Amino acid sequence: MLLESLPVEVISVGVCGTDDRLFLGRLLDRFASFNGHYEFLIVLSGVDDSLYGLVLDRIMDIDGDVIFIREGRRKGKVSALNLVLGNYSGDFLVHLPADVLIAESSIEDLVSHLRNGLDVVSGHPVPYLSRGLVGCLVDFVWRLHNHCLSLYGDHNVHVTGELMGHRHGVISHLPVGLINDDSYVGFHARRLGYRVGYSHFARVLIDVPMTIGDYIVQRRRILLGHYQLGGFGSSTTFRDLWVRHRRHALRLLLSEIHGLKDFVSVMILVVIELLLGVHVRYGGNSIWRRISGFSGRG
Numbered sequence: 001m002l003l004e005s006l007p008v009e010v011i012s013v014g015v016c017g018t019d020d021r022l023f024l025g026r027l028l029d030r031f032a033s034f035n036g037h038y039e040f041l042i043v044l045s046g047v048d049d050s051l052y053g054l055v056l057d058r059i060m061d062i063d064g065d066v067i068f069i070r071e072g073r074r075k076g077k078v079s080a081l082n083l084v085l086g087n088y089s090g091d092f093l094v095h096l097p098a099d100v101l102i103a104e105s106s107i108e109d110l111v112s113h114l115r116n117g118l119d120v121v122s123g124h125p126v127p128y129l130s131r132g133l134v135g136c137l138v139d140f141v142w143r144l145h146n147h148c149l150s151l152y153g154d155h156n157v158h159v160t161g162e163l164m165g166h167r168h169g170v171i172s173h174l175p176v177g178l179i180n181d182d183s184y185v186g187f188h189a190r191r192l193g194y195r196v197g198y199s200h201f202a203r204v205l206i207d208v209p210m211t212i213g214d215y216i217v218q219r220r221r222i223l224l225g226h227y228q229l230g231g232f233g234s235s236t237t238f239r240d241l242w243v244r245h246r247r248h249a250l251r252l253l254l255s256e257i258h259g260l261k262d263f264v265s266v267m268i269l270v271v272i273e274l275l276l277g278v279h280v281r282y283g284g285n286s287i288w289r290r291i292s293g294f295s296g297r298g
Helices: 021-032 049-059 075-084 105-114 132-155 181-191 211-229 236-245 245-255 260-282
Strands: 012-019 038-045 066-070 092-098 100-102 120-128 164-167 196-206
Touching: 012 021, 012 105, 021 120, 021 164, 021 260, 038 049, 038 075, 038 181, 038 236, 049 066, 049 181, 066 075, 066 245, 075 092, 075 100, 075 181, 092 105, 100 105, 105 120, 105 164, 105 196, 120 132, 120 181, 132 196, 132 211, 132 245, 132 260, 164 181, 211 236, 236 245
Parallel strands: 012 038, 012 092, 038 066, 120 196
Antiparallel strands: 092 164, 100 196, 120 164
16 A cells, blocks of 8 residues: 555644634644644634634634634533534544644644543643732642642543543533533543543643632632532542542642742632632533633733
């Protein structure tokens, strides 16, 4: 068989976003520099004509198939993700929010884990331009998050929506009303017998809250999602680890405290978690609320 006649693997990259003007332009520029065989699916919800035109201009420079879908109004992240799931055709699908920055090497590393036996794999989120008190909080949260994923290796249930990949067909549709799509994907995949893992070197720079209020809004939504999925089984989030194996969780927590700044961050985070843990029973919303992270400013 001639080398030219061998089937070529295609990596689909799905991006969902709303008014992520600053990051989205940079992300599309990154896509234009990619050299592999890609299919890009970009779903924007409730955007104005100026951002729509910006995206149309930028995708002309991308070497690969591009599917651009515009939702007239925001219906929530799950609605946008279902448009990606219903339209991609690649061998692998990589999910990204619109407010991140990523190198092609990270996508290649993520997909290499799928080629080598995993069915779903998380990347390694790194907060971008976090500073001040809130920066300390989110940095600590993401360090703890990534440490949990690394400890469980290829036996994870939890995955991260900041950078996630899976084989074609593992997930075909997400339930309407779902809050945490990433947690659901991990639960669903493990229940069906798929292998779920983590890639330390698949790095992605992520937008983060800039105020305490926005951090609380974001964290409340996450906790609501965990509560919603409570009937699916055990998780590999730190919160679940604390409930099920408190001594192990405490050792993990202490291993990430490297000074007074981290200690103060933990005290503040514990208070927020306790208050939100009571509050989450009063309902939530699967629609994004824009937070004043870096992409939301200016």
